[in-house]
Amino acid sequence: METIQAGRLASTDTLVRLLSGASLLSAAIVLALPAFAQDAAPVATPAEAPVDPAPAATTADPAAPVDPAAEAASDAAVRDIIVTGSRVQANGFQNPTPVTIISSTDLSTKAPSNIPDALNQLPQFSNSTSPTKSETRFSVTPVIGNFLNLRGLSPRRTLIMLDGVRVPPTSFDGSVDVNTLPQMLVQRVDVVTGGASAAYGSDAVVGVVNFVLDKKFEGLKVTAQSGISTYGDAASYRLGLAAGVSLMDDRLRIIASVERYDINGLANNDRPLGGQQHCTAGTGTAANPYRTIPDCRFNTASNGGRTTGGGGLNNYVFLPGGAYRPFNAGGAGGVGGDGGLIDTDTTITAPLRTMQGFGRISFEATPDITVFAQAAVNQSDAGPLRLPDGHYAGQSTGLTIFQDNAFLPAGARALMGTAPSFQYSYIGNPQVAEELGGNTLDLQDARQRTRSINFIAGVEGKFGDGWSWNVNYVHGGSQLTARSRETELPKLAAAADAVFDGNGNVVCRVTLTNPGLYLGCVPINLFGPASASREAVDYVYGVSRFRTKNLMDMGSVNLSGTLFNLPYGPLSISVGGEYRKQTLEQTSNADPAIAIDRTGLPGAPASITRFQLTNAASASGSVSVKEGYVEFVAPLLARLPFADLLELNAAGRYTDYSTSGSVKTWKLGLNYKPFADLRLRGTISRDIRAPSLYELFAGPSNSVATLADPHTGVTAIATTSVVSNSALEPERGLTKIVGLVYQPSWLPGFGLSIDAYDIKITDAIVASTAVTNVQLCEASGGTGPECALVLRPLPFSDRSAANFPTLVLSQPLNLADIHQRGLDIEVGYRFDGLGGKFDVRGFANYVPTLDQQQSPTQPVRHYAGYLYNAKLRGSISATYSSDAFSLNVQERFTGSYKMPAFEGASVYADHGKAPNQGYTDVTLTFYTMERKGEFFINALNAFNVKPPLLNASAVPDLSYPTVKQTYDVTGRYLTAGFRIRI
Template sequence: MKTQTVRGRLLASTMIGGAALMALSSAPAYAQDGPTQVEAIVVTGSRIARQDYIANSPVATVSEERIEATGTVNVEAILNTLPQVVPGFSANSNNPADGTATVDLRGLGPQRTLVLLNGHRMTPATKAFSSPDLNTIPASLIERVEVVTGGASAVYGSDALAGVVNFIMKDDFQGLEFQTQYGMSSRGDGETFTLNALMGANFDGGRGNLTAFAGYYDRDGVLSTERDWAAVATSANGSLTGLRGRFDNVALNPFTSQPTVAGCASSASSPNITFRNNGTTAFGFCNDPIAGDPDSIITDRYNFAPTNYLSTPAERLNLAFLGNYDITDNVGLRMEAFYTDSRNANQLAPTPLTAALIPFDNIFVTPSIAAVLAGRPNPTADAVYRRRMADVGARLQTHNNKTFDFTTGLDWDMGSGWNADATYTYGRSEFTDTTFNDISRSRFAAATEGLSDGAVAPTVGNPNGSCSAATLAIFPDCVPYNPFGDGARPQAALDFIRQNFTDNTIFERHTFNANLTGSVMTLPAGDVAVALGFERREDSFSFNPDAAHAAGDIFGFNQERAVTGYYAVTEWYGEALVPLFRDVPFGQYVGLELGVRYSDYTSIGPVRSYKFGGEWQFNDDLRLRGMYQRASRAPNLFELFQAGDQGFPPMTDPCSTVIVTNGNPNNGPGTALGDPAVRAFCTAQMGFDPVTAGYVQPNSQIESFFYGNPDLSEEVSDTYTAGLVWSPSFIDNLDITLDWYDISVEDYIAPLAGGATGTMQACFASLNAAGPECFNSNIGALVYRDATSELKVRTYNVNVSQLETDGVDLTVNYRAPMGWLAGDSGFFGDTLRMNLMVNFLGSYVLDGIDYKGTIGAYNLNIGLPDWKANLSLGYDFGPVEVNWTSMFVPSMADQGDIFEGAGSYPGVDSYTIHELQGRWAINDTVEIYGGIRNLFDQDPHLITNAPDGNTDPNLYDVLGRYFYIGGRLRY
């Protein structure tokens, strides 16, 4: 995705003079809904047109000016700075990641935030969340973004439990505009380039308008090795799956301990066997943790960080076509078409090959290795083997999302204040994932045969040996693979065991809706405005994995099985604004807002959502507002039909005699085995006493399998909001909003007991292998052991969890008069623009655990600070606009694994990042702009259980100081 030549030429042709750009910027970034009086408009959160922007539900607006001022061309990066948003997947997501960008209001999950494009649902992209990919939205075409925080299902239907994000696009443009931008970090990496063209024209005497947009974006990836703090994996102290290969000690057929390499601090010997040099000599595995400079540490663990991306590479093409035409004076036709081809990639460390079986008489077994194998109680048993397959190469995944959304509709002004509209929307997304450099299980087994299988040992004339005749009949290209040591292997052997595969996900959505708005009656306080409507939506989904992927014939990624599904929903809704009092002694206006929606799903049956609230305008200065909303979310197709996909979440096996916490082994009574009942349960499950055998969990990540549940019901939430809007008449240009919110989600859809870890803990808490915590009649044992005694977990989706969160949002907008500075010069502006947005988190409780003020919990992987703030200051210097933005996140508790029990967790310090940006309008045609993000080059904070790259790359900035310049030509 490197386009340096194209970048250079395009940039040079449009950015002459840009190198001399001084610090520049624009107006304040965010605006909470304020009291500006305009004609009747529709604000996100209601379908009834109002005379002002002050909705009864809190609405935050991100303006076009803010988007331009940040110099950010990724929509999610703009939204993630909002205090109401907990960052979701972004450009800095590598593992976990699927190439998409998402938005997550209040931390309830992307699937509980409804995303709209011009008021219409966007098409989902991937199966995990069934959420749209924000990469498909061209930032340069956005007029504004309206964010409603709080349930909105009565207006929009399912998914709006946390709120709604509505992207409103420019659809009535006249003229021609070109815009380009180039950016690079202060380290000389992370380059980005954009080129956009926007054109539009009226026709037929102004009765119609056509607007077209084309945009290109390219981003270079940045590896973890490019930042010192990310170059060494600290969260797991490296991986037990090392570079030289290892035989795992099996308690039922143990090895005799062998000496470790000289200088190993953790142990002088180990029953886990590794290999040195060219694989001829067996040693004990040195389990020293990786820290600091990995080259200075004598350890057999593997540092998996360097090959991972901190910032992922991407390339995308956005096309949009919007039109409207007045067929008559009362009837208008509108049309929108959006197409995106978005390509992203993520890269992981080479395949961690685990639980492979090597025959005792493998053709590459040397006398040293043979002696160790012969020392077991059963010397002819296969050896359990693991290795980091670095010689095959890093695992690379490419993601290609092709999305098409088409909308057409009619608007009818019926007269007497009544309006009707009807809209049809079709959306299709085709998401293709290709994985490179995985390892085939079947081919690896074929390439590591033993002499008794018929394989031929290496000789002078045949230095690589030969596969057996039976294997060659199945795999004619078979080449033996030497599993011992870190020496070079023949390229043909590497190519034989390499597994590349491609998966495909397709979503299709058909939506038809019709709406009718107007006034049904007039009360003494004003008109009763209503909105009535109907919607029919049909969703279909299919996930088609590669045959090897579906069969589990892979080592380095998880087995995933084919899934198809379909459901339809028919909905009716009604809204009303009822004026109760106007111009009475206790206030200028008091009114109610009501709404109800009935939804009938083919998957779960009927669902009802409703809202009740109102407003109390005391005077021109002060207004109170409040709302109660019952919202709902129907289970998505993947939650219903997931077919037992494989995963490897980190968890601690209660049957392990050694638990490593922050690199330090914890032995004996401190483990769960100190409880005799747990020890007895482990013995019955494993077939031997783990204490006597000295059983040690071989991997911090436990193989688990995840299932859907077609018997799921809908999630429901109760959202309460109450607030005030204050515009004091004695302070000009000051607007303050203060809103309290309380959201409670019941029947929260999640894997049993909160996930594989919770399922395992619930089973061990019950200590009843036949009980519902440990066994499901449709799936089988939920917690069990494989042939090597390694823990395995199955879990499935249920409606048992509950999530509650509450807090307060504060927004302050102020335009401070600066005439005393401006004087008569005409150069300095007359106002200083200030915008402050703060969220104070009261609580975030999932399944009885309050995560407020924490980061790094295994089952969340999000940061939930006590409060979060964003401050923007703007000022004009003649044709130059400058803006300073600061984001503040306070200190948090680094929980690591919250399930480890009581005790304090290490703290993560507060974090402040600053941004300076601006623009210079040279004339009416030419504008140049530029800025610096992370002005003081603040490093991110490292956390114990890092979601990615030793930190949270979506909450903290990972690239450091970043420069960008750009320009715009208007005709």
């Protein structure tokens, strides 16, 4: 969901309840944080002591004497940590753009599985895509990896960086799977929660996530762990090794790492709510609201087959052994009766395996020049994803059975009378077939693999009084390969059309009418739930494949330093330029644009595709981008009464796309410290997201669908085509942020930040449907931009039936407006006590406004507080640490929302609200070898909080009956392991 409206901010009482936590376990421990890091302190790495929040120079009395050596040492320490919010600033404390900084130690404590899973526990991220959070019905969605979704405004609007350098895309939609980044050597992650296109380039409309490596790591680090759920499944393990060495008096540095992570998936029947055949009935109106029904079945199909039409055979069901009788639809909503059931062994969380390797070498050629090269390689595999098989009458996957079918019982044929055929709805269920000792159509399965490489080489140096420069070259490439074993619909149509040949043998009709078309066709008997032969089942199954290649080559140069001194400090500046070229190539063995030869298949519908689920289009294209930027920081006032600091931060970037021309982005930011303890900040920025190559160059995907045309009043089959749009232009975002950072001198170790933000995205890229295009064109009186997508044989003024559309296009357009307003709160407190250290950190995110207008002719829809979009989310963590052990407790809150997709969308009778749920995570760590070794035990969802019953599908057990994007379906998960650093 990429959407967004206004309301009042949460009450103080609500925020206090959220941040105080619902768990007694959380309340028992004073909360903590390795370092309060949102825009505050450089974060301590595992080998470092905590760093005080502010450099001494920012709080010093201007009249006090200054020790030049101490000041230089302090400045050098600060410059060792470059925070992502600006290319000029030396640390996050002075940055006007909010930056949340989380150390790798804190991340591994939150979620030992991987860093992306830990990041997704922050309330700033919502509706991210991952194997445990995403629906896994189709292999054409990138479920293989972890795609971070900042603000819930789509992963494509968040720029992913590694050490300040753009990471090449890994998916066909242009997004980046952050599981592919090397995790063993990550020192911290900087999350810029505001627009940053002027400083870092396209796609930073909502923000930036920068993974910062420990490039000076020395020694050896080993990680080994294993995990399992409280139900004895979803077993996982992780192994990692990192090494670093410094040679030639620290002039030559080499670091490297390898790691592997593996976790098993879960099936529907592995959890309590699975296999209970829940479905949602009703139409969503006030008169007939949606309601949850258990033990419901398909009322249009059965596991043995159900007929529609066919004279006297209409509405019959076939039973084991080929018996048949009138179909029993069961009770209200399809409870009981002869309706079909889906195999409960379908996947609800996908298995995942990742393997990563990383190496970096740097050499100090002179005291002022360093050359380096690094490479990261990755392979990620997901699957198999087990998917149901079903073929329904009247749809593209339906079957037409003719009266002369060789497997049709004679009595059933007699019931047909003069009817030539009937439509047949069939659901293959291996569980049912196994119980009957026969065969049926199998579960379909899908697998995905991503391989990527990210190579960076460069030179960096310094000169003069504080000037630094760098030149970089990046080559990145990824290949996503997807394969799905599923029904080949033309083969199924051929096999189901079984007849007798002249010798009394059962054959496929096509072998008689078009012998060369489907060689080796094996007739299939679908009359009854276990009637098919193994040979026939194997024949109708095939493997759909598509492969997506992304390549990126980029060169950049950057220069930063001090131009001159102003009355209250130096004017710092950063300038640079960048050139990059990105290419996309996608190939498929099931391109929908390639027509299926229906010769000899009289029962095949005109809309038939090669495979039931996965028919990916081909795509090919490239874009080149030239960019130049400048950023500066100017101190306007300093060390004055009520003006301890007043600082201006400004940036501008010029970007030229080979596809859409030039665009300008900019940022203005202001830091104001009325006194040492309080800092006020504000930014306004113009940001962009360029269309992905898939949106620009994907091939057409043709199909047919029933269309109710409001212009002619005709309801008929229309041809539709999903096409790309090479005329797309970049989206434009305008972000405004105002906030404060309070670090009181009277309470050392405490920090509080509050930021209010407002994001407006215009010309947002959205793809409309054929139905929407026809309706919007009609509403505009034939003048709207959607009318160009509705092709009619006659002028728009003609309303006769002859003017029914000949083709309706669906393509991404720059038509939508998106608006989000929210509030971020972060609090941290660190103090000593009980022979150790206490740390606290809490986050809250409140979103009262989440609106989207699909096009200028459509109404504004309000999404805040509706499906997946909780208005209020938060987390709070606590740590007590001593020389011998540490104990961390975290409480996460999902927030609540209403189940309709947006305000006024539908009415629910008994499951209309997704409740706020709290999850408690506990990590206990024991230290050995002077803290060089540690053994840890982690419990995620320690109290095994079960997800609520929130079914949103009309198909029984098609999805696990809860909202996986919000709630934990795995249950309590225990992980034990050790880490050694020597």
